[in-house]
Amino acid sequence: MKKVSGAQIIIESLIAEGANVIFGYPGGAILPTYDALLDSPLKHVLVRHEQGATHMAEGYARVSGRPGVVIVTSGPGATNAVTGIVDAYMDSTPLVVISGQVSTSLIGNDAFQEADIVGITRPCTKHNFLVKDVRDLARYIKEAFYIAGTGRPGPVLIDVPKDVQQAEHRFSYPERVELRGYKPTIKGNPRQIERAIDAIERSDAPLFYVGGGVQWSGAAPELTQLVRGLGIPVCETLMGLGSFPASDPLCLGMLGMHGSYGTNTAVCNTDCLIAVGARFDDRVTGRIADFAPKAKTIIHMDIDPSSISKNVRVDIPIVGDIKSILQDMLAIVRERESLGRRKADWAKWHEQILRWKRERPLYENGKVRKGDAVSPMHVIEEMHNLTKGDCIIATDVGQHQMWIAQLFPFERPRSLLTSGGLGTMGYGLPAGIGAKFAAPDRRVIVVSGDGSIQMNIQELGTAVQYGVDIKVVILNNYFLGMVRQWQEKFYQERYSYSAMSVPNFVKLAEAYGAKGFRIERQSELTATMKEAFATPGPVLIDIVIPKDEAVMPMMPPGGAMSEMLFA
Amino acid sequence: MPSHTISVLVENEFGVLARVAGLFSSRGFNIESLTVNEDPIDPTVSRIVLVSSGDDQILEQINKQLNKLVTVIKVTDFQDTDTIERELVLVKVAVEERTRSELDSIVQAFRAHVVDIGPRSQTIEVTGDTGKIKAFINLVRPLGIREIVRSGKIAMARAVQSAAHIALQRSAREAT
Numbered sequence: 001m002k003k004v005s006g007a008q009i010i011i012e013s014l015i016a017e018g019a020n021v022i023f024g025y026p027g028g029a030i031l032p033t034y035d036a037l038l039d040s041p042l043k044h045v046l047v048r049h050e051q052g053a054t055h056m057a058e059g060y061a062r063v064s065g066r067p068g069v070v071i072v073t074s075g076p077g078a079t080n081a082v083t084g085i086v087d088a089y090m091d092s093t094p095l096v097v098i099s100g101q102v103s104t105s106l107i108g109n110d111a112f113q114e115a116d117i118v119g120i121t122r123p124c125t126k127h128n129f130l131v132k133d134v135r136d137l138a139r140y141i142k143e144a145f146y147i148a149g150t151g152r153p154g155p156v157l158i159d160v161p162k163d164v165q166q167a168e169h170r171f172s173y174p175e176r177v178e179l180r181g182y183k184p185t186i187k188g189n190p191r192q193i194e195r196a197i198d199a200i201e202r203s204d205a206p207l208f209y210v211g212g213g214v215q216w217s218g219a220a221p222e223l224t225q226l227v228r229g230l231g232i233p234v235c236e237t238l239m240g241l242g243s244f245p246a247s248d249p250l251c252l253g254m255l256g257m258h259g260s261y262g263t264n265t266a267v268c269n270t271d272c273l274i275a276v277g278a279r280f281d282d283r284v285t286g287r288i289a290d291f292a293p294k295a296k297t298i299i300h301m302d303i304d305p306s307s308i309s310k311n312v313r314v315d316i317p318i319v320g321d322i323k324s325i326l327q328d329m330l331a332i333v334r335e336r337e338s339l340g341r342r343k344a345d346w347a348k349w350h351e352q353i354l355r356w357k358r359e360r361p362l363y364e365n366g367k368v369r370k371g372d373a374v375s376p377m378h379v380i381e382e383m384h385n386l387t388k389g390d391c392i393i394a395t396d397v398g399q400h401q402m403w404i405a406q407l408f409p410f411e412r413p414r415s416l417l418t419s420g421g422l423g424t425m426g427y428g429l430p431a432g433i434g435a436k437f438a439a440p441d442r443r444v445i446v447v448s449g450d451g452s453i454q455m456n457i458q459e460l461g462t463a464v465q466y467g468v469d470i471k472v473v474i475l476n477n478y479f480l481g482m483v484r485q486w487q488e489k490f491y492q493e494r495y496s497y498s499a500m501s502v503p504n505f506v507k508l509a510e511a512y513g514a515k516g517f518r519i520e521r522q523s524e525l526t527a528t529m530k531e532a533f534a535t536p537g538p539v540l541i542d543i544v545i546p547k548d549e550a551v552m553p554m555m556p557p558g559g560a561m562s563e564m565l566f567a
Numbered sequence: 568m569p570s571h572t573i574s575v576l577v578e579n580e581f582g583v584l585a586r587v588a589g590l591f592s593s594r595g596f597n598i599e600s601l602t603v604n605e606d607p608i609d610p611t612v613s614r615i616v617l618v619s620s621g622d623d624q625i626l627e628q629i630n631k632q633l634n635k636l637v638t639v640i641k642v643t644d645f646q647d648t649d650t651i652e653r654e655l656v657l658v659k660v661a662v663e664e665r666t667r668s669e670l671d672s673i674v675q676a677f678r679a680h681v682v683d684i685g686p687r688s689q690t691i692e693v694t695g696d697t698g699k700i701k702a703f704i705n706l707v708r709p710l711g712i713r714e715i716v717r718s719g720k721i722a723m724a725r726a727v728q729s730a731a732h733i734a735l736q737r738s739a740r741e742a743t
Contacts, residue, residue: 118582119585122582122585122586122589123589123593126637127636127637127638130581130582147637179637180578180640181577181578181636181637181638181639181640182637304635305631305634305635306628306631306632306634306635308631309624309627310628
């Protein structure tokens with residue numbers, strides 16, 4: 001067999017993995033790989049900052065369900081990628097990050113552009129590798145893709161010194177992975193599944209609480225079938241939105257810190273909470289001691305055993321792949337006729353929740369503004385009208401993110417891309433670009449704020465270079481809006497460094513070669529949005545909204561779900 | 568908080584100890600004792616035995632996080648298991664004419680060994696569980712300890728006993 005360079009082994013391995021798009025940025029220590037990349041059929045997207053590459057790969061992975069691939073150089077290239085790696089780790093997003101490293105003889109010598117990236121990313125990757133011998137390279141890449149994409153997905157980093165990229169070895173891509181320390185449990189324990197269904201049958205007020213795990217496992221169809229079959233209402237975490245169609249009356253929308261009154265009240269009153277691929281994050285639970293106080297039984301299905309009983313004591317844990325567990329549940333539910341006799345009680349419970357929801361609906365006065373100011377609720381409604389709800393939305397972090405989560409009705413899984421765990425401002429624009437590479441036929445909208453967009457605005461350059469057809473909606477209140485909201489409510493209106501001057505976004509978009517629009521008045525909203533959405537290629541829409549618009553209701557920090565604030 | 572002795576079987580490769588230790592440090596837990604050794608029979612694996620303390624929920628979480636590491640093959644928490652535990656300590660004790668016989672009798676009583684003799688000191692090697700080591704150190708302290716080096720703890724589960732065996736052992740213990 002002919003010998004090839006380590007760089008060629010990397011390229012051939014990526015081809016073997018079916019990685020059709022790579023997000024990256026060249027530099028000294030990764031040059032051998034970039035040289036081999038030039039002659040390959042792989043599509044490479046040149047980003048403007050390595051953080052952008054990791055978020056693009058995240059957007060790509062969330063939409064396609066396949067690991068996103070990133071290539072960066074050593075030192076600053078790798079450290080710039082760290083925020084995106086942590087983001088992917090928190091939100092269980094499969095990434096394979098290949099970083100160049102200084103030559104093995106220089107490692108540990110404080111060489112130019114050397115950083116101990118394996119050490120730095122050890123606590124924020126699912127696994128990482130330093131390749132010291134070219135003979136290990138293909139196997140490590142195979143293992144990296146396997147680890148990233150199976151079990152609870154996550155980022156894996158492979159650090160490849162320059163001399164390893166240049167060294168020669170025969171290439172054969174391994175067919176199998178043998179890792180004795182890594183064997184994710186797929187099938188749920190049948191006894192536990194049976195116990196869970198018994199508990200559901202006994203309960204008078206059961207409630208599904210679903211998270212991102214449903215989307216990763218591709219279990220939305222099974223979930224929908226089970227929920228509709230039983231007639232039990234569903235609330236979703238931020239990462240779970242879209243797992244169950246928002247238009248179904250059983251869908252209660254998002255729970256937690258900014259969950260609606262009706263949804264959170266349902267959580268406070270359920271006697272059987274059925275957690276599906278969700279991890280009881282503090283933004284969901286609020287004060288843990290008072291979370292779901294009436295739940296006699298908490299059922300928790302998750303692929304990650306360490307998520308179970310981490311924050312909340314779980315009565316019936318079921319470890320396994322959500323899709324497989326839900327299929328097993330469906331099989332039992334179909335057989336068990338006694339469940340049908342509970343449906344009348346559960347319908348009454350559902351009715352009660354809907355009454356709570358009607359008691360205090362979200363933003364009932366939200367669309368009535370003084371003068372001609374634009375309400376963010378109107379912007380979201382307009383986006384929904386223009387897309388008929390069929391689009392992928394990537395958000396940044398802050399008020400706009402919560403408004404989208406509360407108000408945009410997601411009908412399909414893999415439609416909302418957002419940074420949930422880490423809360424990374426600057427996520428939205430690159431994630432939206434990555435999404436478009438994964439699903440070129442779907443409409444992609446980035447919703448951002450004037451603060452967040454400036455964190456990775458340089459990726460407009462990437463969007464223009466590759467003609468990426470995305471619409472970027474900026475809800476601009478000349479403030480770090482969520483920070484302002486907290487300062488208003490919890491820091492006696494002392495606005496410490498949250499007001500921000502912003503560039504002329506229209507001119508900035510034009511300088512990058514994109515199109516820019518600005519909307520200042522409600523009366524312009526419909527027509528200008530329509531024109532902007534009909535304009536092909538990257539388009540930025542700067543919409544001025546009032547600075548005192550707040551995300552409501554909210555759980556006070558450290559407070560319980562029953563202590564929500566409404567103004 | 569109760570002390571737990573945890574044995575972790577890992578792939579024998581660089582960086583594994585850092586991953587395991589990192590799990591403890593990132594949660595603010597101290598490792599009280601640590602030993603790491605290549606397995607004498609299968610050199611592709613190493614065994615890490617460590618002692619840490621925490622309530623049951625913390626330790627359960629640590630156990631799960633350890634299992635999550637790709638390079639960890641097996642985790643055993645000896646908390647609820649009948650185990651044999653051993654530490655080794657080398658103690659350099661000051662020796663004078665009038666204390667020599669006292670030291671000799673302590674060494675004999677603990678089935679310890681003198682492993683080095685100098686003009687004014689002797690170095691004693693003792694093995695045993697934590698209690699025995701502590702008792703030995705307390706007894707020789709008045710004689711003057713010049714230097715002390717103590718190993719981490721190693722541990723192994725006792726053989727599973729049948730009921731008859733356990734009764735036999737109990738009566739044997741009671742008889743002594």
